Amino acid sequence: MNIYIAKSSGFCKGVRFAVDTAMRIEPENTYVLGELIHNPAVTGAVAARGIVQAEDVSEVPDGATLILRSHGVARSVYAECERRGIRVVDCTCPFVKRTQEIVRKMSAGGRPVVVIGEKTHPEVVGICGWCEGETLVFDGSDETCYAQLSGKNPAVVVQTTFSEEKFEKIIKNIRKVCGKTVEIFKTICYTTKERQREAAQLARQCDAVLVIGGLNSSNTNKLFDICSAYCPHVFRLAEASDLDLEQIKKFKNVGIVSGASTPHTQTQEVLFKMDNNTEVKATNEMEEVVAQMDNGQSKLKKGQLVNAIISSVSDEGVAVLLPFSKQETLLEKDEIDCEEYKPEEFAAKIGEEIEVMVVSPSRPVKLSQKLIKQIQEEESKIEAIAAGEEFDVVCTGFNKGGLTSSMGTYSVFVPAKEIRMGYVKELDKYVGKKLRLKALEIKKSERKKEIIASQRVILEEEKAARDAAKAEKEAEFFANVHVGDVVEGKVERVTNFGAFVSVNGFDCLAHISDLSWSGAKNVTDVLEIGKRYQFKVLKVDEENKKVSIGYKQLQPQPWDLVSEKYAEGDVVHGKVVRIVPFGAFVEVENGVDGLVHVSQISHEWLENPTSVLTIGEEVDAKILVLDPANKKMTLSIKALLPEPEVTKVRSRRDDENKGERKGGRKPRQPRESREEGDFREWTEGGVGGASIAEMLQNKNND
Numbered sequence: 001m002n003i004y005i006a007k008s009s010g011f012c013k014g015v016r017f018a019v020d021t022a023m024r025i026e027p028e029n030t031y032v033l034g035e036l037i038h039n040p041a042v043t044g045a046v047a048a049r050g051i052v053q054a055e056d057v058s059e060v061p062d063g064a065t066l067i068l069r070s071h072g073v074a075r076s077v078y079a080e081c082e083r084r085g086i087r088v089v090d091c092t093c094p095f096v097k098r099t100q101e102i103v104r105k106m107s108a109g110g111r112p113v114v115v116i117g118e119k120t121h122p123e124v125v126g127i128c129g130w131c132e133g134e135t136l137v138f139d140g141s142d143e144t145c146y147a148q149l150s151g152k153n154p155a156v157v158v159q160t161t162f163s164e165e166k167f168e169k170i171i172k173n174i175r176k177v178c179g180k181t182v183e184i185f186k187t188i189c190y191t192t193k194e195r196q197r198e199a200a201q202l203a204r205q206c207d208a209v210l211v212i213g214g215l216n217s218s219n220t221n222k223l224f225d226i227c228s229a230y231c232p233h234v235f236r237l238a239e240a241s242d243l244d245l246e247q248i249k250k251f252k253n254v255g256i257v258s259g260a261s262t263p264h265t266q267t268q269e270v271l272f273k274m275d276n277n278t279e280v281k282a283t284n285e286m287e288e289v290v291a292q293m294d295n296g297q298s299k300l301k302k303g304q305l306v307n308a309i310i311s312s313v314s315d316e317g318v319a320v321l322l323p324f325s326k327q328e329t330l331l332e333k334d335e336i337d338c339e340e341y342k343p344e345e346f347a348a349k350i351g352e353e354i355e356v357m358v359v360s361p362s363r364p365v366k367l368s369q370k371l372i373k374q375i376q377e378e379e380s381k382i383e384a385i386a387a388g389e390e391f392d393v394v395c396t397g398f399n400k401g402g403l404t405s406s407m408g409t410y411s412v413f414v415p416a417k418e419i420r421m422g423y424v425k426e427l428d429k430y431v432g433k434k435l436r437l438k439a440l441e442i443k444k445s446e447r448k449k450e451i452i453a454s455q456r457v458i459l460e461e462e463k464a465a466r467d468a469a470k471a472e473k474e475a476e477f478f479a480n481v482h483v484g485d486v487v488e489g490k491v492e493r494v495t496n497f498g499a500f501v502s503v504n505g506f507d508c509l510a511h512i513s514d515l516s517w518s519g520a521k522n523v524t525d526v527l528e529i530g531k532r533y534q535f536k537v538l539k540v541d542e543e544n545k546k547v548s549i550g551y552k553q554l555q556p557q558p559w560d561l562v563s564e565k566y567a568e569g570d571v572v573h574g575k576v577v578r579i580v581p582f583g584a585f586v587e588v589e590n591g592v593d594g595l596v597h598v599s600q601i602s603h604e605w606l607e608n609p610t611s612v613l614t615i616g617e618e619v620d621a622k623i624l625v626l627d628p629a630n631k632k633m634t635l636s637i638k639a640l641l642p643e644p645e646v647t648k649v650r651s652r653r654d655d656e657n658k659g660e661r662k663g664g665r666k667p668r669q670p671r672e673s674r675e676e677g678d679f680r681e682w683t684e685g686g687v688g689g690a691s692i693a694e695m696l697q698n699k700n701n702d
Helices: 013-024 040-048 075-084 094-108 122-128 143-149 164-181 190-205 218-230 264-273 343-347 370-386 456-480 558-565 652-662 692-701
Strands: 002-005 030-033 052-054 065-068 087-090 113-116 135-138 155-158 208-212 234-237 253-258 279-281 305-314 317-321 328-332 353-360 366-368 391-394 402-407 410-415 434-444 449-454 486-495 498-503 506-511 532-541 546-550 571-580 583-589 592-597 618-627 632-636
Touching: 013 040, 013 065, 013 094, 040 052, 075 087, 094 113, 094 122, 094 155, 113 122, 113 164, 122 135, 135 143, 143 164, 155 164, 164 190, 190 208, 190 218, 190 253, 208 218, 208 264, 218 234, 218 253, 253 264, 264 305, 305 328, 305 343, 317 353, 328 366, 353 370, 366 370, 370 434, 391 402, 410 434, 434 456, 449 456, 456 506, 486 506, 498 532, 498 546, 506 532, 558 592, 571 592, 592 618
Parallel strands: 002 253, 002 279, 030 052, 030 065, 065 087, 113 135, 113 155, 208 234, 208 253, 410 449, 506 546, 592 632
Antiparallel strands: 305 317, 305 353, 317 328, 353 366, 391 434, 402 410, 434 449, 486 498, 486 532, 498 506, 532 546, 571 583, 571 618, 583 592, 618 632
16 A cells, blocks of 8 residues: 655644644633634643633633634734733734735725635634624525625635635636626635645545544545545544554555644554555655655655654753654754753653754754744745745846846846846846845745746836826926915026926926026026025926926015115216217116216216226216116216316317318308217216117117
């Protein structure tokens, strides 16, 4: 007879944690809510320690310690424990907690919740206790139940140990009624899926199958149902005493499957009861054999995790019995997971089960407990990564296809197209750099463990989030900005044509022409980078996402303050900025120019102002006329000069008339017949013969 053992047999992580907790915790005044696991041998061992099983939290005294099993409980249990001062030791399976959180959020959002599973199972009861609104429980046995979902958009979860095959059938029926509005959360534990897959595969290959575990264990009973669908001879065993050897011996190939609440010791007892010459093998599809019985010796593989029983203690370490082995193997003290090895402490643990890793399977077998924690932490991280958690590695190499790295015992590969958004030509530049990644696929086999990952998906997600936030912010900005508004902004950067100012996070342009009334040559002459100023909104172009703002529009114009600073008769100091035939313009201050008529430059007759003045020259002058309303100021330089001794000045026209008389020419024409261009009048007290309009026109032409 050949015996084939399913790899995923025995305690799952959630059950193991609950059992380990119950076997380590101080038993005095400690209770467990319901059966810790559905296995009489284990619950009996827990009770033997003095831990009391309570069926309801009302049976637990105030101030006691209460262990919550891996199935989880309703939210109300936590609330009552807090109210009554009961210390909670929470052993709820992480997969169950995830399901509870999903239904809490969905229910709080107003959606009805469908729980696929056994209505009376403790896990399902606990999940329903996290729902606030309508909750329905389906197990697929009643075809009429789907009508209750008509016109609804439910959220669907499933019991973590439910049959995957049944789940898919139920989902098809729900989709027929609800269509695309239904939201499915496939919360079956991944170890349950693997356990069920292995059971089906083993049942197809074997003539008979033994299913070991407590008779009231839901997950073990599901394994029995799955095996029965593929094999005509399936036997349900609660313990080794249920095995009928005579009935089993007639089969050539026998498979063994155990539930998640079945300790390895029970499977081991069944095997020991069988013929010692029975050969234990693995199917081709199994990744490894749990053990091979051969003359009472254990056949192990490097890196394998096994449960061993402490058999004796010495100064060198702890001797353990490995599964299916009748010989002791030493777990050296340096490989024991403890702060300080004390033989007397471990002597009290003889008979207890511990988990060890096979470091070397060759004789003598080398075991380690310390390495388990590292592996467990790694696998826990891999689970999170598989669920979408971001992780990072440092790139250590590359090949034609992409970048390579590693994380613990896993190799990491990032295809070239997944490095960033866009084509990457020079892969070598990424060596030594940190990569932020999300897993695309995780491959795990006996020979290779690999994560195929992408950095591009993270960058795309972040860009999409930034774009969405920017669009939302822009929409809010344009909804609240209008032409004429006065806003405050921070100068972020400047160019030769203006300044970009951040107003509520949006870049607005203050053009250089809108910075100063007197005109600015450089933006930094008016504004300082990093400082905040008040601006006026001049133009809003929502379609093109542009806003123009001005700084000078909130500043007084130079002429607005002239009347406060100056008065007729004042002496001012200025710079000659323009010279025209009829005079010179003097800049009194930025944006304020005054006209010195040619007649007010000097006491002497001037053919052209340039004969005595140059552009850029600084002069003092007296204000003769001040008209701020029309932005006009008339100045006199000569008013500040001393009067000449000879006051009579000979004009050019006198010289011309004298010449005509000497030459016998005709007398000069009457004043009315002179050409306009030849006429020039000099008045001592006025501004000369040029009109204000002429002066302004010449100023503009200049």
